Amino acid sequence: MPADDAHLGESWALSPDSRRPLPELIEQKLREQIIGGALKAGDRLPTEPELARMLDVARSSLRTALQRLQLQGIVEVRRGLGWYVRRTDLAAIEEHLEGRLAAKRFSATDLLEVRISLETTATALAAVRAGDGELDELAKLNRRYQRAPVDDQQEVIESDEEFHLALIRASHNELLEEMYQALVPGLQDCKRHAHPSREVHNRSANEHEQVIWFLRRRDEAGAKTAMTTHLLGLYNDIVTDDAEPKATLTTYVGDHDEPRWPRSRGTT
Amino acid sequence: MPADDAHLGESWALSPDSRRPLPELIEQKLREQIIGGALKAGDRLPTEPELARMLDVARSSLRTALQRLQLQGIVEVRRGLGWYVRRTDLAAIEEHLEGRLAAKRFSATDLLEVRISLETTATALAAVRAGDGELDELAKLNRRYQRAPVDDQQEVIESDEEFHLALIRASHNELLEEMYQALVPGLQDCKRHAHPSREVHNRSANEHEQVIWFLRRRDEAGAKTAMTTHLLGLYNDIVTDDAEPKATLTTYVGDHDEPRWPRSRGTT
DNA sequence: GGTCGCCAGGTTGCCAGACAAGTTGCAACC
DNA sequence: GGTTGCAACTTGTCTGGCAACCTGGCGACC
Numbered sequence: 001m002p003a004d005d006a007h008l009g010e011s012w013a014l015s016p017d018s019r020r021p022l023p024e025l026i027e028q029k030l031r032e033q034i035i036g037g038a039l040k041a042g043d044r045l046p047t048e049p050e051l052a053r054m055l056d057v058a059r060s061s062l063r064t065a066l067q068r069l070q071l072q073g074i075v076e077v078r079r080g081l082g083w084y085v086r087r088t089d090l091a092a093i094e095e096h097l098e099g100r101l102a103a104k105r106f107s108a109t110d111l112l113e114v115r116i117s118l119e120t121t122a123t124a125l126a127a128v129r130a131g132d133g134e135l136d137e138l139a140k141l142n143r144r145y146q147r148a149p150v151d152d153q154q155e156v157i158e159s160d161e162e163f164h165l166a167l168i169r170a171s172h173n174e175l176l177e178e179m180y181q182a183l184v185p186g187l188q189d190c191k192r193h194a195h196p197s198r199e200v201h202n203r204s205a206n207e208h209e210q211v212i213w214f215l216r217r218r219d220e221a222g223a224k225t226a227m228t229t230h231l232l233g234l235y236n237d238i239v240t241d242d243a244e245p246k247a248t249l250t251t252y253v254g255d256h257d258e259p260r261w262p263r264s265r266g267t268t
Numbered sequence: 269m270p271a272d273d274a275h276l277g278e279s280w281a282l283s284p285d286s287r288r289p290l291p292e293l294i295e296q297k298l299r300e301q302i303i304g305g306a307l308k309a310g311d312r313l314p315t316e317p318e319l320a321r322m323l324d325v326a327r328s329s330l331r332t333a334l335q336r337l338q339l340q341g342i343v344e345v346r347r348g349l350g351w352y353v354r355r356t357d358l359a360a361i362e363e364h365l366e367g368r369l370a371a372k373r374f375s376a377t378d379l380l381e382v383r384i385s386l387e388t389t390a391t392a393l394a395a396v397r398a399g400d401g402e403l404d405e406l407a408k409l410n411r412r413y414q415r416a417p418v419d420d421q422q423e424v425i426e427s428d429e430e431f432h433l434a435l436i437r438a439s440h441n442e443l444l445e446e447m448y449q450a451l452v453p454g455l456q457d458c459k460r461h462a463h464p465s466r467e468v469h470n471r472s473a474n475e476h477e478q479v480i481w482f483l484r485r486r487d488e489a490g491a492k493t494a495m496t497t498h499l500l501g502l503y504n505d506i507v508t509d510d511a512e513p514k515a516t517l518t519t520y521v522g523d524h525d526e527p528r529w530p531r532s533r534g535t536t
Numbered sequence: 537g538g539t540c541g542c543c544a545g546g547t548t549g550c551c552a553g554a555c556a557a558g559t560t561g562c563a564a565c566c
Numbered sequence: 567g568g569t570t571g572c573a574a575c576t577t578g579t580c581t582g583g584c585a586a587c588c589t590g591g592c593g594a595c596c
Binding site: 060063064067068071109110111113114116117118120121125173174175176178179181182183186 | 328331332335336339361364365374377378379381382384385386388389393441442443444447450
């Protein structure tokens, strides 16, 4: 007997945002009710026909929404009995997001490792080959990045990307640039899932500046190391956030031979 | 264009295990088709009514299954058009590389630089992640390379390539492997234009051996340096031969910090 | 020639109603 | 008391229909 109606209110009107699929709106509405505390773990939801009436949608659309929530572990169904709230914590939602990331074939770890490989190489090459004009351009792009407001995610990501792309281009290796380009969409995904604080943003800008400093001095090893440090910082942030406890990061201090790239190659 | 029917078969009968919800059976069936390769990334599925007929289920049950797969990121829907197997990032990257790399011609210098970038990174990762079995395999492949007669160019190139591919694989980074694969045809070209002397061949085999030696000791920096030395040798040979007088090679001896990759990651 | 709007055909999104299958609780029966 | 059978309720699945949307082609217009 759904006496639930009493404390839930009679109708949960949906906002008529018709640009998104209806089940998604229903899902969001139900999630709000659950997370907001109107429904607690273990509670039974009203029956499907009842809920459909309250939300003013067809039972089939409601079921689609319920099944989505079920796949996220928020509700569960017992046939012949009804739908029950399983967990109300936010962890369930984060797990869902991780699932979407895991659906891609390779992990963020893989992606960032390849990125580090290509970009540190590009930095070393740029130290040898970049023209002075290109270095000025890099400095200008980093100023733009520096000025970007932390809460304007779009601008932060875009200005950062332009800096790194310009650096890649300064390596004067077209193939390397092509391969890096292939990674760009994935990298954007990664960055969108990161949450840049004021502090992290400033640190990044400073590290960019250091890289440029070494490049101006044509210090190949210094520039490469500075870039490696910078990228490993981000790598560490993202990878450890990502509920992948396999990876722990340390820094090696070595005195091994570090080979060096050839000088001179059309610095324009 | 659902000419798919042809190679997919007319009906995909479900096993009548009625103890589990029907959409789950459908979901599993579709997943098998996709993972198994009958449906490739980017392919369009037959229309809903068609699929429902083939599976002998109602369209509503089929839709439930499709939506589950959608939430898992395996398929995506475009309203008015149909259901598509979602292109994974890996597939997208593969496509990008195939398209661009085939269209442009890159210099041997570019190619070898990227190769060095990827392969030294892979070596460092392998020092951390490769299983003992994989190292044994590497040693075995290098013995094969060592035994290859210098005048049998085919065998020399092939055994060398297998060694390097196995090393890449030992990095346990699928994306890195994918990107390296894109370079393979170009590398073969390079090697065919080289003229390996008895001496060079022996030196290479020894350098391979050194890399393995460092890998067994899990010496990431040592292995990476050994591999860099090895590859720069070849790079030097080929680039200077190649009528490209821009590139001259030196070796840098430095004492800078060399960052280190994370330990442990499923070494099987 | 190039661009725009319109229309037809195909596909998914959503709805309404009906019946099958599972669960519970209770009354009737041994 | 223990068991059986039934009724009420709930979710699972099917059917059919219409709306919303996308594409491609065609003709009108600039």
